[in-house]
Amino acid sequence: MGRRFVILSAAMGAGHDTVAAELARRLSDRGHLTQTIDVLDLLPVRLGTALRGCYAATIRHAPFVYDAIYQAYFMSSPPGQGRPNLDTSPVVVPAARALRRRLAADPPDALVSTFHLGAQIGGRLRDEGALRVPSVVVITDFAVHRQWLHPGNDIHLCPTPQTAEDVRRGGGRRALAVGPVVPEAFHTPSRPARVGAFAREFAARGPGRVPVLLSTGAWGLGSQLAETAALLSGHGWLPVVMCGRGRALRRRLQRVSGAVALGWVSDVPALMSAVGVLVMNAAGQTAAQALAAGVPVVSYRPIAGHGVHSARGMAEAGLCAYARSPRELLQALSDLGCDGPVRQARIDAGRALFTADAVDIVATAAREGAPVRDRVPGGPG
Known part of the structure; x- marks a missing residue:
């Protein structure tokens, strides 16, 4: 019963x-x-x-x-x-x-x-x-x-x-x-058709570039997101920004050359399967979902209060890289954005939580x- x-x-x-x-x-x-x-x-x-x-x-x-x-x-x-x-x-x-x-x-x-x-x-x-x-x-x-x-x-x-x-x-x-409690879809491979749709868009927008997902939460919050997207684009990455419900943020990011600004995404598991790294700003559910999906996580410019506190907690547990400067962000992406022992160790640490x-x-x-x-x-x- x-x-x-x-x-x-x-x-x-x-x-x-x-x-x-x-x-x-x-x-x-x-x-x-x-x-x-x-x-x-x-x-x-x-x-x-x-x-x-x-x-x-x-x-x-x-x-x-x-x-x-x-x-x-x-x-x-x-x-x-x-x-x-x-x-x-x-x-x-x-x-x-x-x-x-x-x-x-x-x-x-x-x-x-x-x-x-x-x-x-x-x-x-x-x-x-x-x-x-x-x-x-x-x-x-x-x-x-x-x-x-x-x-x-x-x-x-x-x-x-x-x-x-x-x-x-x-x-x-x-x-x-x-x-963390995350939907089962993040633990299993997404449908090739859905992943392919994202992958084709990213390949068209930035041929040969590794997509880097920037998370802003449901409300589209973050510090200097346009500057961060421009930094990544200028160094050969493809910044893909989840703007949530932040319409003004999306309009601002659409003006950044080489950036992909997304609104509300309903199929986040497929999106995760199409990117190389997540750059987070709050250590919230998107970060937990990335750990389940096997996507390495970098914290950069976390939001105040619980964002900073949780990002530090993740870093101390070996679950993310905590970048405190543009140079450290680029170095973390270099370490985690390509296949190798550093990237695999971070993926294994995340999946071991579940x-x-x-x-x-x-x-x-x-x-x-x-x-x-x-x-x-x-x-x-």
Whole structure:
């Protein structure tokens, strides 16, 4: 008999929703029922809409302000010197109250969070005894900030062994390194027809040049993207920029000689199969998808706050090159853009992350029930 799962996400960009949708798909394929809730919709008087707009505007126009907020409210204490995080955000209480009312009539068998506010809400409800089923947190960042941590949560599913270790040292009850959650299409070869369409376009636009994919996230965010595209084009690469929903950004990139500016791409697995390297700016879902697809990753000019934090986490784990200057970017592309031991080692490190299916653990937690957090102590991920 199928069970019911409630997934907490947030439309802050597309990354958290992408993970939530993949979890829901896998659970549905196994005969379970799922409901996905945007935690920002739980906030009163359209506060969630205001927070989303404020975040987008701040990270686009005043990144130094966002970085200051991130340092103050998100960064953890040094390992071993902090304590589990308890509701430091003022929006947790009203959101938790709203979710409690929603779940009262039809309680799920497990609560799953793919956004840090969801982790805070689930942990609070578990601590209060208002949630009597397991609360599972699926961490989508490559570096853990303290808003992901609440001692009430039962399990944290992490993208890397280092993030699992950071969760345990930060007070998480149980942390397992299972790898990022990405659609199966990124793990398997794409249809030749779709890859061929991209490959033919790239060959026509830059004959003999290796396509380098520049990611800007769903909102088309980034620093000096036109300058970066011009730099790559001027040194013999073919910059292919995913502009997301950033129409102004796409128009600006279309004026860069030798660059390919793409709008919203629906078949990202095929696009990944047609490029040589990903240059990322946020260490988000596009980076995770590249690791699954066997595309080496370079971080360059990451966005403020979580972008810098996660990019450093990826670099420290040996999952990407962190270029801090145009010279370092060109050197990283030279190392990773052509077949050889350096490129293969980076590809192997990325694919080695995917050790388990997060849904297996989520389903087991639901089957065993809430006492799972007391019966199963935290251990190595």
